[in-house]
Amino acid sequence: MAVSSAGIPQHWRTIKERYRLLGAHCERCGSNYFPPRNVCPRCRRRGKMAQVEFSGKGKVYSYTVVNASSKAFEQYMPYVVALVELDEGPRVLSQIVDCKPEEVKIGMEVEACFRKIFEQEDGGIISYGFKFRPSDGSWACRETGQRSS
Amino acid sequence: MKDLAWEAGVKAVEEAGISGKDIECIVFGNMSGGLFVGQEHVAALVADFLGLNSVPATRVEAACASGGAAFLQAYMAVASGMYDIVVAGGVEKMTDVGAGQATSILSGAMDYEWEAYFGATFPSVYALMARRYMHEHGLKPETLAKVAVKNHYHGSLNPLAHFRNRITEDEALSSPIVADPLRRYDCCPVSDGAACAILAPLEVARKYTDAPIRVRAVAQASDTLSLLGRGDLCTLRATVKAAGRAFEEANLGREEVDVVEVHDCFTIAELLALEDLGFCKKGEAWKLYDEGQTYVGGKLPVNTDGGLKAGGHAVGATGIKQVVEVVRQLRGEAENGRQVDGAEVGLTHNVGGTGATAVVAILSR
Ligand SMILES: [Zn+2]
Numbered sequence: 001m002a003v004s005s006a007g008i009p010q011h012w013r014t015i016k017e018r019y020r021l022l023g024a025h026c027e028r029c030g031s032n033y034f035p036p037r038n039v040c041p042r043c044r045r046r047g048k049m050a051q052v053e054f055s056g057k058g059k060v061y062s063y064t065v066v067n068a069s070s071k072a073f074e075q076y077m078p079y080v081v082a083l084v085e086l087d088e089g090p091r092v093l094s095q096i097v098d099c100k101p102e103e104v105k106i107g108m109e110v111e112a113c114f115r116k117i118f119e120q121e122d123g124g125i126i127s128y129g130f131k132f133r134p135s136d137g138s139w140a141c142r143e144t145g146q147r148s149s
Numbered sequence: 150m151k152d153l154a155w156e157a158g159v160k161a162v163e164e165a166g167i168s169g170k171d172i173e174c175i176v177f178g179n180m181s182g183g184l185f186v187g188q189e190h191v192a193a194l195v196a197d198f199l200g201l202n203s204v205p206a207t208r209v210e211a212a213c214a215s216g217g218a219a220f221l222q223a224y225m226a227v228a229s230g231m232y233d234i235v236v237a238g239g240v241e242k243m244t245d246v247g248a249g250q251a252t253s254i255l256s257g258a259m260d261y262e263w264e265a266y267f268g269a270t271f272p273s274v275y276a277l278m279a280r281r282y283m284h285e286h287g288l289k290p291e292t293l294a295k296v297a298v299k300n301h302y303h304g305s306l307n308p309l310a311h312f313r314n315r316i317t318e319d320e321a322l323s324s325p326i327v328a329d330p331l332r333r334y335d336c337c338p339v340s341d342g343a344a345c346a347i348l349a350p351l352e353v354a355r356k357y358t359d360a361p362i363r364v365r366a367v368a369q370a371s372d373t374l375s376l377l378g379r380g381d382l383c384t385l386r387a388t389v390k391a392a393g394r395a396f397e398e399a400n401l402g403r404e405e406v407d408v409v410e411v412h413d414c415f416t417i418a419e420l421l422a423l424e425d426l427g428f429c430k431k432g433e434a435w436k437l438y439d440e441g442q443t444y445v446g447g448k449l450p451v452n453t454d455g456g457l458k459a460g461g462h463a464v465g466a467t468g469i470k471q472v473v474e475v476v477r478q479l480r481g482e483a484e485n486g487r488q489v490d491g492a493e494v495g496l497t498h499n500v501g502g503t504g505a506t507a508v509v510a511i512l513s514r
Contacts, residue, residue, distance in 0.1 A: 061281070061382070062281040063277065064328045064330075064331075066268065066273045067328065068248075068270065068272065070253035070256060074249070079268060081270075081274075081277070082277075083377070093269055093377060106284050127266070131267075
């Protein structure tokens with residue numbers, strides 16, 4: 001199956017980017033890219049790419065609530081999938097967590113957090129990466145049972 | 150899978166009035182025989198099963214646009230002068246696996262590492278486009294429902310459609326949510342199917358028929374595999390590019406097109422397609438639906454075979470299935486009252502993934 005049978009080498013190759021939101025920055029034109037690219041599509045051979053770690057802060061550009069998923073994600077349903085526009089420009093696709101699905105809106109400010117993404121069946125490897133949560137700190141109040149004002 | 154391809158192949162050969170030994174080349178679209186039924190090397194299998202063992206046979210894969218991409222390759226094989234009679238086909242056998250696994254296999258048409266890995270499903274990425282479109286252009290859920298109702302109506306007139314039941318707007322609007330704002334009736338089904346078309350130079354085709362259908366243009370374009378690098382989420386740039394080239398090559402205007410087959414894998418995709426193909430302005434496709442202009446008898450009949458939604462979406466076959474419907478329309482052979490009066494020019498639009506591939510073909514009498 002497409003999602004859950006990917007081997008360890010395939011996961012290993014993208015761990016840095018998935019764990020730390022590492023992208024590419026073109027030193028010639030200033031464009032930022034995520035996922036990282038080897039060549040700047042604007043500058044092509046003239047561009048000079050360098051690694052950059054994004055702040056993890058951004059806004060929801062679009063979102064949906066998933067009610068039918070592949071098997072690996074069934075336990076999380078219904079869950080929010082969003083395109084998040086990072087403050088540095090690039091967009092990333094991610095789940096939005098630590099809030100109710102109906103609280104998510106276009107333009108909502110969010111921040112990256114590190115989470116489990118899915119587990120392979122039969123005790124296979126566990127995949128980690130970023131998810132995003134509201135950056136107003138409401139998730140912290142929810143965890144301690146307090147109400148934010 | 151081979152039985153489906155065989156049935157379509159034999160019918161196409163019979164209808165064209167050619168004999169199997171006239172066939173010089175086979176190009177077959179198929180997205181994932183390997184994951185759906187454990188079978189790769191699909192084109193050679195089809196050639197074998199059709200009893201055409203020595204004929205060169207190649208599979209073309211471009212996800213849901215595999216059929217359209219195969220059509221372009223077959224067109225090029227004829228246009229180059231290398232072959233005279235070429236089969237352009239497509240096949241997919243999708244229902245041997247369960248719904249969850251089909252969802253998973255289809256998610257391979259997106260970017261695995263940066264979309265599917267994080268929990269995105271195929272409906273969910275189109276839902277991201279739909280949500281953004283609502284935000285930017287004020288789309289109402291009722292318009293999406295109208296797309297599904299129309300396609301089910303056309304499907305009810307097509308004996309080969311997957312679904313032949315008619316539905317109401319209320320049924321569409323109250324069906325279960327798959328990926329908000331898309332509901333069950335916004336999504337095409339998982340289908341089994343095959344389709345074939347025979348291509349030949351015009352002078353060769355005239356030996357077999359008095360009324361050959363002319364391929365005026367076929368154009369294909371690509372875009373980013375994922376939605377991450379798209380910029381405008383409400384436009385499929387590959388469709389815009391392919392349509393621009395196809396209309397230029399055909400030397401025809403949008404107003405000259407009488408019937409259109411577009412890639413409505415989701416209802417939102419049909420609206421985007423009509424805008425990106427240039428039939429209306431961005432954000433204004435809803436007007437055509439409010440006025441009922443996309444029905445047979447309207448100004449711009451769209452998906453007269455029921456589209457992907459009701460006609461069915463056997464992914465590798467879809468691009469060819471669209472060509473078959475347009476050929477039927479241009480020959481005046483569409484059954485059950487779904488014939489567009491005096492149709493002279495038709496267009497097909499086949500999309501792979503979320504718009505990483507688009508193929509547009511223009512055909513005429
Ligand atoms: Zn650059």
